[in-house]
Amino acid sequence: MKREKNRLGKIKLLAAIILVLAGTLFIIFTNNGLADYFRLKGEVQELHHEIKSAKMQLEELRNEIDSLKSSKAKIERVAREEYMMKNKNEEAFRVEEK
Secondary structure, three states: OOOHHHHHHHHHHHHEEEEEHHHHHHHHOOOOOOOOHHHHHHHHHHHHHHHHHHHHHHHHHHHHHHHOOOOOOOOHHHHHHOOOOOOOOOOOOOOOOO
């Protein structure tokens, strides 16, 4: 009788351990499990970083637009440096380094 109780107790303990182990594996590795949660959390952090960078770039572009609207000299500098433009009465020379 005592042996049967002891054996039954061991079977119950083993079943409980297997059930807890299976439940833990299910929680960790299913589509909505912990592994997926941490992967998605990392993606969210990356997206927040991208948004912050985009906002900073947007602010820089807005400042550039404002400065171009208010300064003819700035417009002329950008036209010369970035678009290789020149005035009608000027000659342009291209200098190439060897």
